[in-house]
Amino acid sequence: MTQPASPDAPPIQAQGLSKTYKVGFWFNRTVRALQGLDLEVGAGQIYGLLGPNGAGKSTTIKILMNLVRPTHGSAHLFGQPVTSAATRRLVGFLPENPSPYEYLTGREFVTLAGHLSGLTRHELDQRVTEVLGAVELGSAEKLQIRRYSKGMVQRVALAQALVGKPKMLILDEPTSGLDPVGRRQMRDLILAERDRGTTVLFCSHIIPDVEALCDRLAVLVGGRRVREGSVQELLSAQVPTMEMVVEGLKVDQVKGLGVALESALALDGRVLVQVADADSQRLLGSVLTAGGRVNRMQPARFSLEQLFMDALKESGRATSVGGEINT
């Protein structure tokens, strides 16, 4: 049918992806969900897609999984066009709000997924037990999925993504619906998969997750890629802001210290100051000299969050949410 995928080719390669959805009764209105996206994910990387609601993250992932056809552009997995069914043998996919067949039990569903992934009957049973254990559903495996909670559905969907021992995982908001323990486990699981050499592409708006996991990331806004690079590169290009709580001085006194402040806010008896990191040590000295006290000093935001906010601001869009809607 199709050529076998070559494992040496980059797991994901996409050029100029665009997607325009036609909506409305006469299909005469359009939503531009994605505009000219380039994406390249190398073997063994954990790659994050970050962006506000409606930025086109899920659309990108659906194109890669051949659920949606791009209006323009091309996408390849392991060197094969995304339309090649055989290549998906190497890929495990967790969609956004997954919906497994609810008339099946967790075990039956993961077994079906195993069959579809091409596992032999011989290895299937053991592998299903293994992945159900990994997502901690061992005790609920005989329950019909219609009886599962949201987080349990998320877990069984993760199990079906893992069952075929994929070389790449594509995860759309993997931690959504999970409790704090589940989130932690999901992170550990992703890292463990990476250590085994699995490539991971995932999207999320939970910045700490992205910061903790990714090697590289792309920020999408309104269907366009506004930032791309390794996490280190991107963060070192940032000008970080420090947040400081000053006591013993009035707001005006702090403002009069001769250091440029981003903001200063009076709280009862204290002042909350934001200052560029480069000026923070100077401000600290001045506050102490003026007889004040600094009782707390920390980075104002997660550094990625700031990158994200700056990217939104630069995109020049009135709203960060959604694609371009034309009527």
Next chain:
Amino acid sequence: MSAFGAMVWNGFREARRNRVTVVVGAFAAVVMLSSTLVTEVTVATFDRVLTDFGLGMMSLILVFLTIFLSSGLLSREIERRTIFLIVSKPVSRTQFLLARLAGNMLTLALLMVAMMLIFDSQLLLFGAKITSTQYVAAAGLWFELLVLSSAGILFSSFAGPMVSAVCTTGLYFAGHLAGDLLDIARRAESETVQELTQALYYLLPNLERLNFRSHAAYDLPVDVTTFASSAGYAVAWAMVFTAISLFIFERRDFR
């Protein structure tokens, strides 16, 4: 089990766990057993009425079930997005669609076998004759269900379950009236009417060609070539419907 086999088997499992199938199955059993009440009066034509009623009920119930099941086969999966987790596996959409059709036909075949068992045990109970044409009639019905299923799948490849069900029902009635169109065409005065009705006839599957129930009731033989050509006709229509479904389904977006 191959991926295809697993999908077919799962289609059967889905139908078995669907309340509608179970209820319809039970209802069919009750109705067919109750035919003894109906036939009590008409002693002279006992065998004939029993066969007529039994096979007629079987046809009605299975046609209803076929329309219900097949019109949701693709559309419900797309609506509920269960399809995401299946077509993201190394199976093609073509395989998926064919497996859904095969699973549906397997379900219907098994239900039909169960109904024939009830039917035959009834015939035995009343000392009526079990004939081969009764089986020919059942087989004809299965081929009719094949045409209806592939039509239901075609509609559900682009429309929702409700619309598909309505369209498939429409096709069922039109298909049974298709034969009359030829009569109209023959008798019509105006040439345009003749051409129109004839064109319409060729656009519709003539489902009466698959109806051998009156042969069964009167115990008339059906010769092999007649049956084979009817079955071939049904398969050809099913292939046409399936080919169009595949063409649409391979290209559409799942959102």
